[in-house]
Amino acid sequence: xxxxxxxxxxxxxxxxxxxxxxxVIFSEVxxxxxxxxxxxxxxxxxxxxxxxxxxxxRKAREGxxxxxxx
Numbered sequence: 001x002x003x004x005x006x007x008x009x010x011x012x013x014x015x016x017x018x019x020x021x022x023x024v025i026f027s028e029v030x031x032x033x034x035x036x037x038x039x040x041x042x043x044x045x046x047x048x049x050x051x052x053x054x055x056x057x058r059k060a061r062e063g064x065x066x067x068x069x070x
Contacts (some may be wrong), residue, residue: 029037 026038026042029041
């Protein structure tokens with residue numbers, strides 16, 4: 001039971017660090033390049049994340065379409 005608490009605290013700390021890093025990166029792009037570059041960076045990152053999640057999901061469901069009908 002204590003292991004779950006440590007994992008949850010670690011995940012929360014990781015999210016806080018990742019959020020702080022994202023704010024630093026986004027603010028630097030915003031200040032130096034402008035709104036378009038910042039939106040392109042965030043949008044590209046989201047598209048890349050969606051592509052990776054979709055690829056993992058397809059790999060997990062790879063043989064399921066070939067099952068016989070019930």
